[in-house]
Amino acid sequence: MAIVEVSVVPLGLSTASLSKHVAAVLEPLKSSGLKYTLTAMGTIIEGEIGDVIQCVLKMHEIPFGEGVQRVYTTVKIDDRRDKQITMESKVRSVMNKDT
Amino acid sequence: MAIVEVSVVPLGLSTASLSKHVAAVLEPLKSSGLKYTLTAMGTIIEGEIGDVIQCVLKMHEIPFGEGVQRVYTTVKIDDRRDKQITMESKVRSVMNKDT
Amino acid sequence: MAIVEVSVVPLGLSTASLSKHVAAVLEPLKSSGLKYTLTAMGTIIEGEIGDVIQCVLKMHEIPFGEGVQRVYTTVKIDDRRDKQITMESKVRSVMNKDT
Amino acid sequence: MAIVEVSVVPLGLSTASLSKHVAAVLEPLKSSGLKYTLTAMGTIIEGEIGDVIQCVLKMHEIPFGEGVQRVYTTVKIDDRRDKQITMESKVRSVMNKDT
Numbered sequence: 129m130a131i132v133e134v135s136v137v138p139l140g141l142s143t144a145s146l147s148k149h150v151a152a153v154l155e156p157l158k159s160s161g162l163k164y165t166l167t168a169m170g171t172i173i174e175g176e177i178g179d180v181i182q183c184v185l186k187m188h189e190i191p192f193g194e195g196v197q198r199v200y201t202t203v204k205i206d207d208r209r210d211k212q213i214t215m216e217s218k219v220r221s222v223m224n225k226d227t
Numbered sequence: 228m229a230i231v232e233v234s235v236v237p238l239g240l241s242t243a244s245l246s247k248h249v250a251a252v253l254e255p256l257k258s259s260g261l262k263y264t265l266t267a268m269g270t271i272i273e274g275e276i277g278d279v280i281q282c283v284l285k286m287h288e289i290p291f292g293e294g295v296q297r298v299y300t301t302v303k304i305d306d307r308r309d310k311q312i313t314m315e316s317k318v319r320s321v322m323n324k325d326t
Numbered sequence: 327m328a329i330v331e332v333s334v335v336p337l338g339l340s341t342a343s344l345s346k347h348v349a350a351v352l353e354p355l356k357s358s359g360l361k362y363t364l365t366a367m368g369t370i371i372e373g374e375i376g377d378v379i380q381c382v383l384k385m386h387e388i389p390f391g392e393g394v395q396r397v398y399t400t401v402k403i404d405d406r407r408d409k410q411i412t413m414e415s416k417v418r419s420v421m422n423k424d425t
Numbered sequence: 426m427a428i429v430e431v432s433v434v435p436l437g438l439s440t441a442s443l444s445k446h447v448a449a450v451l452e453p454l455k456s457s458g459l460k461y462t463l464t465a466m467g468t469i470i471e472g473e474i475g476d477v478i479q480c481v482l483k484m485h486e487i488p489f490g491e492g493v494q495r496v497y498t499t500v501k502i503d504d505r506r507d508k509q510i511t512m513e514s515k516v517r518s519v520m521n522k523d524t
Contacts, residue, residue, distance in 0.1 A: 287474070302501075
């Protein structure tokens with residue numbers, strides 16, 4: 129199981145507001161069946177690494193279909209194979225060590 | 228107001244488990260009075276950009292104080308000056324456009 | 327054509343030195359035929375987005391094959407469809423505007 | 426010594442071309458005396474972590490001075506304290522392990 133964070137930023141829009149585009153980018157994720165959380169800085173997805181990356185590629189394509197000419201996408205992958213991790217278990221694990 | 232995401236990753240530890248270190252890294256943030264949220268992939272902080280970055284530098288120093296020899300820190304800054312943004316308003320804005 | 331930057335960081339090694347692992351991670355890239363440049367902070371790859379991401383996935387798998395239990399990979403994608411961009415043209419374009 | 430990679434992306438421009446803005450962002454770096462390299466995906470800076478981050482903050486401010494309303498900046502910090510690292514030594518070290 130990998131935890132992956134993605135942010136898809138369309139460039140060349142004359143407005144500084146991106147929320148409409150961010151909402152559209154989520155569509156392939158919703159139909160993927162993958163578990164995800166929306167944060168103020170991106171979308172965190174949980175799943176098998178190959179499945180998640182295929183979904184990320186579909187998300188990255190969405191703005192081009194809306195006429196955007198340049199897309200800047202950042203992806204962070206945390207992939208651990210010695211034990212099962214989930215989005216929840218990672219946060220809980222830090223909370224439990226908290227002093 | 229800027230929204231900043233930070234992840235501080237200590238390298239050269241013989242264990243793949245980082246939660247103890249991540250919990251320690253949060254200490255300067257707690258005493259800073261800045262608003263923040265812990266996610267599965269990092270910590271999101273809200274505040275004036277200079278204040279937030281000073282806090283990020285303190286967080287980055289924590290593992291060295293614990294004997295770590297190398298720290299890999301990533302920071303994403305979303306700084307918008309035409310309107311007030313918060314962690315909550317950014318997420319809500321996307322949800323509202325959601326189809 | 328997309329320009330993609332990738333860094334693959336193995337976690338849970340008892341040494342702070344990563345160069346041996348970084349060299350191994352480059353193997354799938356060398357046999358891919360894709361154009362790339364090694365920098366002090368990652369590897370920059372030029373190519374069709376699907377091809378590049380398939381190669382990135384292979385690079386991400388390499389440390390697991392060497393016994394590493396956790397891999398932290400970051401990917402930045404700059405994908406422009408209104409004109410052809412290359413690694414060289416991007417740097418030259420900034421240099422030419424330089425004052 | 427830390428090696429820091431920064432990319433400053435102005436949002437809300439009606440053009441997909443960013444090179445003019447990227448050139449302007451380099452100005453504080455040039456006058457800083459810090460060693461740096463321009464790559465296709467960002468600027469890599471070498472120096473004491475506090476000095477580098479002060480310079481990064483100045484670079485991040487440049488687009489606002491040109492009328493941009495939103496700036497998206499990403500920073501990666503590789504800070505190693507057990508031995509002296511430079512941009513050149515990091516690349517050379519990987520090359521030497523290369524098979």
